[in-house]
Amino acid sequence: MEQKDLQRIKQQFSIIGNSAQLNRGIEIAVQVALTDLSVLITGESGVGKEHFPKIIHQYSARKHGPYFAVNCGAIPEGTIDSELFGHEKGAFTDAKSERKGYFEIADGGTLFLDEVGELPLSTQARLLRVLETGEFIRMGSSHVQKTNVRVVAATNLNIPQAIETGRFREDLYYRLNTVEIKVPALRERKEDIPLLFRKFVVDFAEKYRMPAIRLTDEATEMLKSYYWQGNVRQLKNVAEQISIIEQRREITPDILSHYLPVHQMHQGLALMGQHSQNAHDTYMNERELLYKVLFEMKRDMNQMKDQLSALQNHDSRAKREDELVEWEQGQIIAPSDLSLVQEIEPEVAIEEPTKDLKLADMEKDTIQRALLKNGGNRKATAIELGLSERTLYRKIKDYGL
Numbered sequence: 458m459e460q461k462d463l464q465r466i467k468q469q470f471s472i473i474g475n476s477a478q479l480n481r482g483i484e485i486a487v488q489v490a491l492t493d494l495s496v497l498i499t500g501e502s503g504v505g506k507e508h509f510p511k512i513i514h515q516y517s518a519r520k521h522g523p524y525f526a527v528n529c530g531a532i533p534e535g536t537i538d539s540e541l542f543g544h545e546k547g548a549f550t551d552a553k554s555e556r557k558g559y560f561e562i563a564d565g566g567t568l569f570l571d572e573v574g575e576l577p578l579s580t581q582a583r584l585l586r587v588l589e590t591g592e593f594i595r596m597g598s599s600h601v602q603k604t605n606v607r608v609v610a611a612t613n614l615n616i617p618q619a620i621e622t623g624r625f626r627e628d629l630y631y632r633l634n635t636v637e638i639k640v641p642a643l644r645e646r647k648e649d650i651p652l653l654f655r656k657f658v659v660d661f662a663e664k665y666r667m668p669a670i671r672l673t674d675e676a677t678e679m680l681k682s683y684y685w686q687g688n689v690r691q692l693k694n695v696a697e698q699i700s701i702i703e704q705r706r707e708i709t710p711d712i713l714s715h716y717l718p719v720h721q722m723h724q725g726l727a728l729m730g731q732h733s734q735n736a737h738d739t740y741m742n743e744r745e746l747l748y749k750v751l752f753e754m755k756r757d758m759n760q761m762k763d764q765l766s767a768l769q770n771h772d773s774r775a776k777r778e779d780e781l782v783e784w785e786q787g788q789i790i791a792p793s794d795l796s797l798v799q800e801i802e803p804e805v806a807i808e809e810p811t812k813d814l815k816l817a818d819m820e821k822d823t824i825q826r827a828l829l830k831n832g833g834n835r836k837a838t839a840i841e842l843g844l845s846e847r848t849l850y851r852k853i854k855d856y857g858l
Contacts, residue, residue: 463480471508473652474646474652475652476649478645478646479641482509483509486509486512486513486516486638489636490515491516494636495607495608495610495635496610496636496637499639500611500640504641505640506611506613507526509609510567514569517607522563522567523564523567525563525566525568526571527571530575531572538580539552541583544558545595555595558595560604565605565606567606567608568607568608568609569611570584571611572613573633574619582626585626587608588608588629588633610633617630647682650680650685651680651681653692653693658696661696661697661700661701665700665701667700669700670699670708671707675709676708676713679713679717695717698716699712820852824849825856828858835849835850
């Protein structure tokens with residue numbers, strides 16, 4: 458398309474901008490207008506998607522037919538079928554008379570379905586039938602009617618994601634998306650921002666009968682670097698606010714900053730960083746996930762250590778309590794008085810011969826002393842030691858006394 462034809466279309470439909478993406482969208486709209494193909498216009502909210510259906514209708518063979526724009530997101534779910542396909546009298550409580558729907562009154566023309574992604578699934582099924590066969594049925598009727606309507610749809614939703622979540626029919630998406638026109642966001646065509654702002658301030662100066670405001674070079678750069686989440690609609694609102702409120706007609710960055718939400722500035726930087734480092738973000742996400750798993754494992758290990766330590770402390774404390782020796786009336790309770798079963802450790806068994814040896818020496822010494830005391834009288838010695846004479850004789854023989 459020649460540049461002069463492109464500029465003429467922009468002037469006719471009040472389109473401001475010279476970005477390559479915007480120009481390409483206009484060219485596709487003019488080319489597809491000569492056919493009856495379904496067109497899906499995608500883009501963020503506020504980018505100006507409503508201009509392209511008008512271009513398609515104006516440059517098509519249907520330009521003398523009716524043109525209707527329907528905002529599907531603004532119509533309640535209970536009445537959307539009636540608005541699009543019509544209803545018969547008595548079809549529902551408030552249906553006091555029959556009513557034609559948009560598909561019936563737009564016969565021979567173009568129907569623009571804005572925010573088509575907001576349609577309920579039941580309405581999507583009926584819309585698919587109209588697109589494929591050109592037939593529809595009014596609510597409360599059994600009569601099939603024909604229509605010849607060119608459908609142009611628009612949405613700001615991520616339709617493939619909506620299909621995955623079950624919010625949009627995949628077959629309807631492919632039927633609407635015969636030709637797709639992508640409208641760029643305002644932040645993607647920064648060179649058009651000063652042109653749009655100048656157009657808006659001139660229009661508001663004429664509307665409110667006041668001098669037009671003017672931006673300094675620094676304020677213009679600030680305007681171009683802003684994120685503009687609301688796109689052209691937000692830019693227009695900012696231009697109107699400044700034109701009405703500010704007394705000074707020369708706008709500096711300090712003045713302009715009062716009308717630009719700060720959180721969107723930071724959001725713009727963050728999002729631009731995300732789009733430019735997708736691969737790095739994927740790596741970072743995987744590494745963070747790995748760190749998270751490792752930290753959880755470390756936490757579980759620490760918990761297990763604490764539990765084992767608590768059990769060991771409990772067992773040690775219980776053992777010490779069992780081994781306590783109580784004092785009663787100045788006497789020590791012997792271990793034999795306690796109903797405890799003690800295991801003999803190997804070390805204890807090794808020391809037993811030494812203990813037996815010491816007891817034997819003591820016993821020998823005691824018998825020897827008793828014999829000396831009783832002048833060698835074995836009977837008197839046996840009585841003193843509390844032994845039988847036979848046992849005393851055997852021990853004397855064993856000890857060699």
